[in-house]
Amino acid sequence: MTSLPASRPTTARGPLAGKTALVTGASRGIGRGIAERLAADGALVVVHYATNTGAADDVVDSIRARGGDAFPLRTTLGVAGDAQALYAGLDAELGRRGIEPKIDILVNNAAVSGSARIHEVTPELVDKIFSVNVKALLFVIQEGLTRMREGGRIINISSAATRMAYPESVVYSMSKGAMDTLTLALAKELGSRGITVNTVSPGFVTTDMNAKLRTTPEGAARLAGMSVFDRIGDPSDIAGVVAFLASPDSGWITGQRLDASGGTHL
Template sequence: MSRLAGRTAIVTGASRGIGRGIAERLGRDGALVAVHYGSSADAAAATVEAVERAGGRAFAFRAALDLPDAAGAFYAALDEGLAGAGAGPEFDILVNNAGASGSGRIHQLTPEVFDRLFAVNVKAPLFLVQQGLGRLRDGGRIVNISSLTSRHAYPESVTYAMTKGALDTMTLALAKELGPRGITVNTVAPGFVATDMNARHRTTPEAAAVLAAHSVFGRIGAPADIADVVSFLVSDDARWLTGQYLETGGGAGL
């Protein structure tokens, strides 16, 4: 497939899980994929290798998203990677996928965890967009990876759910703000997906079955299930779709 040929896509938190799935799919679609990671260089390299093995182009770059000037450091590292790939600073697609979790219930919350989750899940995506608008081409795409926890009660991780609610609100505002440039902004909200983030909830077959039962299909989601939806949203086929919240939970809660 080459429907994204000639385009550059940035996927944050792409070293594993949903982010890796998205990077691999966009690479197969023909985009040059900038694989962002925060700590695991080996995992990011594995993502790049998977993209290239499928005939795509990708490179990895590191930037911590919980620092005061995260956006500035992010774009400095990105520029270095783009130059190495023979590409200019402009890009067409930004997928805000990176996220921190683990706040627990209200009585378990600490100010330090609260600050970190909002820094990574809310502040970083907002300022990545702000500082990237000058290089995001007209007709570009922004996809924010949220969670069903923003629309369904999830007291097990109250702060995480709050950050995803903020991300949903950001989608609405940016969709209206950037519409005149032909830039679409949409939210994708996965349910339970088989990733490292929720591995602790799948330690036994019985526990995994409980998660699978949330979906009408009776299974836990796979990164590819989310990646395929993102692939549609960043394509020309989704040109008339913006400001939307797409539940990708396999019918969870029906």
């Protein structure tokens, strides 16, 4: 499979022209970087978010100002009926635009975190993290597959914490390990449809999720020093990897975990 089928009439240019991409958790951080990059490559981007309407609108405005196309979609994940609500909103907006309710690219970026060592873990923390990072992930993909065209792309945003010990966030690390395992299973399951399924694993990136670790020059320097490039990653570093996996050039890659950590802890 070397190409993706066209999904909509468009005058956009780029390797993703004519495609529709859904990016969860796209109002800020890594998700925003991915949404902006996929739009720059020609895709119509669905900017999913949970609460921050202003931030999501800002992403959409930024994309449109650069000649791209996008729209926001608000849905809370980790609650009953979340996947159905997400796609009902997507179907409605695509229908309003006269576009078939189909997607070509699904980027699962939405996640919650919570720092806790093993002796600090509570049932409430496990439920909070797994309800979004694992349960919602599974059903967003399940429902999305009823709308995904042959030759589509599923890209899961995991973490470098699945390949190195990170006891400070044991539950979060477990949830991302589940994502990595799901990637393998789905890659084999969906090969007959030409759909690729891959994982991208960032290290420390300048996002709100780790802002507390960068509040002092010493803290920022410690995070930067984990990479062989002696800097903290930028959302655009991750977006570039995702853009490749979303493109026709990645059609022979599936079931893989691409480390995008800047060589953290080599």
